Amino acid sequence: MLQVAVVSGKGGTGKTVVTGAIAARFSGSVVMADCDVDASNLALLMMPDIIQTEPFYGLNRAVIDPKKCVLCGVCADNCRFNAISVSEKRVDVNQVHCEGCGVCEFICLAKAVKLVPYICGEVRSGNTRFGPFIDGKLNPGNGNSGLMVHTIRKKAREISPDIPLVLIDGPPGIGCPLISTVTGCDIVLLVTEPSSSGRHDLERLVTVCKSMRCRLVMVINRADLVPDGTHDLRVFAKEESIPILCEIPVDPMVVQATRAGVPFSLSDSPATRMIQNVVEFIQNELKEE
Numbered sequence: 361m362l363q364v365a366v367v368s369g370k371g372g373t374g375k376t377v378v379t380g381a382i383a384a385r386f387s388g389s390v391v392m393a394d395c396d397v398d399a400s401n402l403a404l405l406m407m408p409d410i411i412q413t414e415p416f417y418g419l420n421r422a423v424i425d426p427k428k429c430v431l432c433g434v435c436a437d438n439c440r441f442n443a444i445s446v447s448e449k450r451v452d453v454n455q456v457h458c459e460g461c462g463v464c465e466f467i468c469l470a471k472a473v474k475l476v477p478y479i480c481g482e483v484r485s486g487n488t489r490f491g492p493f494i495d496g497k498l499n500p501g502n503g504n505s506g507l508m509v510h511t512i513r514k515k516a517r518e519i520s521p522d523i524p525l526v527l528i529d530g531p532p533g534i535g536c537p538l539i540s541t542v543t544g545c546d547i548v549l550l551v552t553e554p555s556s557s558g559r560h561d562l563e564r565l566v567t568v569c570k571s572m573r574c575r576l577v578m579v580i581n582r583a584d585l586v587p588d589g590t591h592d593l594r595v596f597a598k599e600e601s602i603p604i605l606c607e608i609p610v611d612p613m614v615v616q617a618t619r620a621g622v623p624f625s626l627s628d629s630p631a632t633r634m635i636q637n638v639v640e641f642i643q644n645e646l647k648e649e
């Protein structure tokens with residue numbers, strides 16, 4: 361099973377649109393996993409029929425038994441996350457601020473604190489016309505995005521073990537969800553654009569991915585928008601020994617198809633002809649599996 365993560369240093373580079381275009385060309389041979397758990401949107405393009413929705417449990421949270429609590433306030437004094445408030449009549453734990461560290465449970469002599477499982481989102485699975493689909497949504501204000509990415513990837517590998525390709529739509533940035541997304545992937549496909557912010561965030565992304573020994577390839581999206589910027593990206597890629605698989609031009613067909621909620625690679629256009637290079641690269645990798 362080949363695992364390919366599509367990532368970008370910043371949002372708005374067209375990462376999800378590129379992921380969808382690749383997935384559509386591997387119809388019947390791909391599992392899609394949307395690991396952009398803070399803003400998942402691959403479903404808008406791939407239109408899955410969701411078959412199963414499961415609760416996602418993050419770290420445990422503290423709850424206080426008012427019958428046992430003697431209102432001493434020691435737990436609040438020792439909570440480093442300021443998650444506990446004490447009044448004359450009760451002690452409350454803010455479930456969003458609680459990190460489940462367990463200090464309050466350890467320190468409470470009245471044994472009034474318990475750590476309990478806490479639902480902080482959901483993981484969904486279903487089918488698209490191209491193959492199985494998994495994504496996840498964290499409830500607002502909840503962390504544990506790295507843990508959710510891990511859960512989604514595990515499910516993607518298990519849901520159809522005979523399918524040779526897992527294609528992951530990764531999160532933007534270089535934080536915990538990105539690290540969880542690229543860890544153990546066979547190929548990391550960097551989607552970038554010729555803007556100064558795109559270049560800056562790409563550099564940070566490459567630094568992180570290289571520190572994790574990821575195998576990197578690159579796609580430059582909207583490559584004809586800023587020719588000088590694209591030239592700089594080519595120089596950067598050469599210096600970093602990252603192959604550029606294709607340069608996708610600005611193409612009205614991409615906008616039209618995306619607005620219609622379909623992958624652009626289902627129609628013939630300049631962008632589709634460029635994506636074919638990525639498809640052939642992955643096909644060759646699959647042959648060597």
Ligand code: SF4
Binds near residue numbers: 431
């Ligand atoms: S330490 Fe225990 S008894 Fe004291 S306020 Fe906290 S929960 Fe209540």
Ligand code: SF4
Binds near residue numbers: 421438439441442459
């Ligand atoms: S488990 Fe940790 S973070 Fe949560 S309320 Fe207790 S001390 Fe604070």
